[in-house]
Amino acid sequence: MAAGNLLVDNDAILESSKLTTKHRKALEHVKCREAEAQKQVERIRKLYATGKPMYPRSAMLDAARQIKLGSPKITIRGWDDDVQEYEYLMPHERKDSRQRWRPILYWEPFQNMVKECLLMGHTPRPLKICYHSDSPHGTPEPTATIEELKETFKMRASAWRETAMAHKLRSQLQAMSTLPTKIVGFGLGSPSHSMLYDDGTKDDAPVCGIFAQHAAVVMIAEILKQKNGKAPVVLCQDPAYTENDKELLESNGIMTIESPMGFLEVDQSSVVITVSPNVPVKQIIADDRDFWPAALICNKIYSAEHEAKMYKRRDAYFTDPNGDRVRNMVQEAYSHCLLPSSNEFGGLPIEVYTRKVNALI
């Protein structure tokens, strides 16, 4: 999309004889910047088409290591080999310690890089650092005890396992011709936070699907154990997990893993499950074909044409948007099956993508 399509028609304005010299110069300057942004977009589109990973594992690992060590400066080698440096602390935090901010890794979806380029003239960077507050205003601390969590999980898991969605998922995975040995879940949410009403009081019958989504992980683990004769490695990554969540999940055979280490675990022997995550999981997974998973269970990946019709607003914002690499991955290497709808998965269409045997490396 041309920059001029997003902004005002500067050519038409420049043709107006009523413009003062000052305004004419300002507009010419804007036009130059638009042309520069357009060049940047063409450059990143070309880079994108080459398949060069936007989120290289080595860069993720290196950034995670620097964050863990508390390095005062965090450096990230960019997509086009420029090196970007970030401060560990947000500049204002050195003076004002009331609010705690910490650096976290941030993945920019390709669509957003294009928009940033056109609208703000920023140099596009897919992997960067942003700052997260550990004490967001107004988010109440969960109060459910570990016993309440375990009881709720048991109840909701057994209800979900009887749904048409669970039956279809089971049969799809049982029919897989590959034998995955690992499950990696992303952004399935915090069970204990889901037991709170917005005002912070406890919800004794939470309807949100966070319990069901983790129950799906447990069910997949059982299926893989039956198929392989050996229990799979089961990992889930969500920065929202509390200590009680970790204990609950562990008691159900799920190990929690810190962001971004889960992404480094995904490979041909893995089943990945993710539902409406706040990070572009599908783009991260599709980024490097050497690590495409054995199966992917996620929100349905529509064709670009279908999506354009569904979301007419050009600036519609998604945290886990699809893109050409995601679509190419599933078209080239996966069979897919739509699961019966379930409110527990946001009521959104969820599909199982299973790797075709002839598409394995």
Ligand SMILES: C[S@@+](CC[C@H](N)C(=O)[O-])C[C@H]1O[C@@H](n2cnc3c(N)ncnc32)[C@H](O)[C@@H]1O
């Ligand atoms: C919109 S919620 C969806 C939760 C749940 N899947 C559901 O359907 O209700 C998005 C989730 O993504 C999680 N998330 C944010 N950053 C993440 C990261 N780096 N890795 C994995 N999950 C992340 C959030 O903590 C949150 O639980």
